Amino acid sequence: MAASIAPECNDIKEKYDTCFLKWYSEKYLRGNTTSNECEELFSKYKSCLNKVLKEKGIDQMLEDARKSNSEVESEYIRRT
Amino acid sequence: MKFFENLFTYDYSFPAVTLAYFLRYPNPYSRHVLTTDVIDRYVDPKTHRLHTIRLHLKKSKVPSGILKLLPKGMGGSDHSGQSYILESTVVDPKEGWMQSESRNMEWTGILSVVEKQVYQRQPIEGALESLEGLALDDKRGEQTTVKTTVTFRSRFGQGKLLGRKKTESIADHNGEYEDDAPKKGFFSSLSTAGIQRTIELIGVNRTRDAVLKSKQGMNVVLERLRSGGIVGVLEGMRQDREAIVGKEGPWKRVWVRGHHTDDDDN
Numbered sequence: 001m002a003a004s005i006a007p008e009c010n011d012i013k014e015k016y017d018t019c020f021l022k023w024y025s026e027k028y029l030r031g032n033t034t035s036n037e038c039e040e041l042f043s044k045y046k047s048c049l050n051k052v053l054k055e056k057g058i059d060q061m062l063e064d065a066r067k068s069n070s071e072v073e074s075e076y077i078r079r080t
Numbered sequence: 081m082k083f084f085e086n087l088f089t090y091d092y093s094f095p096a097v098t099l100a101y102f103l104r105y106p107n108p109y110s111r112h113v114l115t116t117d118v119i120d121r122y123v124d125p126k127t128h129r130l131h132t133i134r135l136h137l138k139k140s141k142v143p144s145g146i147l148k149l150l151p152k153g154m155g156g157s158d159h160s161g162q163s164y165i166l167e168s169t170v171v172d173p174k175e176g177w178m179q180s181e182s183r184n185m186e187w188t189g190i191l192s193v194v195e196k197q198v199y200q201r202q203p204i205e206g207a208l209e210s211l212e213g214l215a216l217d218d219k220r221g222e223q224t225t226v227k228t229t230v231t232f233r234s235r236f237g238q239g240k241l242l243g244r245k246k247t248e249s250i251a252d253h254n255g256e257y258e259d260d261a262p263k264k265g266f267f268s269s270l271s272t273a274g275i276q277r278t279i280e281l282i283g284v285n286r287t288r289d290a291v292l293k294s295k296q297g298m299n300v301v302l303e304r305l306r307s308g309g310i311v312g313v314l315e316g317m318r319q320d321r322e323a324i325v326g327k328e329g330p331w332k333r334v335w336v337r338g339h340h341t342d343d344d345d346n
Contacts, residue, residue, distance in 0.1 A: 002115065003116070004116075005117050005137050006117075013117070013118075017118075020102075020118075022310075025099055029098075029173050033123050033130075033173075034123070042121065045118070058135075065185045066168075
């Protein structure tokens with residue numbers, strides 16, 4: 001699995017990634033789109049990650065980039 | 081502004097290609113990708129589409145051609161040799177498409193690179209459109225096309241980027257530089273456009289290579305998926321990661337093993 005930018009989050013990230021892969025291939029791709037069994041692992045991983053992003057000062061840059069990204073995203077959805 | 085476009089067909093089913101996309105790092109062609117994190121992920125309750133936002137940290141050298149054009153100090157020692165890439169994807173497994181967008185988060189004033197990809201399931205004539213069609217890779221012969229469009233835009237020399245307040249302009253990650261071109265004379269604005277074109281061209285040339293490498297990487301992951309399932313991909317990854325992390329890892333082991341066989345030959 002790809003490493004996290006925060007080495008201290010690698011363990012929880014690996015658990016989450018594994019959960020996601022299983023859910024994505026066995027449930028989501030087969031039409032079961034409502035289950036969210038990886039939610040708890042994801043929120044643990046996110047809280048670990050967010051702390052580090054803040055420390056590194058990446059959080060603000062991310063927010064700005066996501067703003068311009070979401071404009072494009074909504075443009076995509078309109079077209080389809 | 082410059083564009084790069086490419087159309088490619090994977091000989092794998094759409095579900096397999098999307099899985100490989102999420103699983104594509106690390107692979108033998110992605111040595112430059114240092115880390116990958118999921119920033120956000122959710123299923124839209126209305127459309128049932130899966131939205132994912134990831135942050136990649138990649139090793140990147142500012143090309144020497146661009147470096148020469150930059151004022152002293154910029155792109156030099158203060159450049160860490162790493163860059164953040166924001167990737168956003170939407171998958172619709174029912175309609176059989178996935179769209180992704182990746183962009184650089186820093187240096188957008190010098191060169192903003194936005195890569196968009198549209199993956200599309202190619203239905204095979206006569207194939208049943210049923211839920212079974214969504215199984216990972218059981219339909220040999222199913223294909224998935226991907227259209228890649230990369231847009232390069234340099235705002236180099238526009239607005240305050242070249243101005244006195246260097247630190248301020250670097251802190252402005254929006255890339256929203258005010259255009260004060262009218263104040264400049266005809267010749268200086270002409271050369272600015274020339275520099276921008278040069279920077280954009282260097283970007284295009286590098287991208288040709290990068291797009292090829294990313295396809296090769298995807299194909300490795302897809303092949304591992306086909307022959308060994310997810311376990312096969314993870315095993316391959318473990319080896320790839322070892323090759324990156326332990327600088328002398330695999331080589332050292334080969335060396336040690338080689339010596340061992342010399343010593344105690346069984």
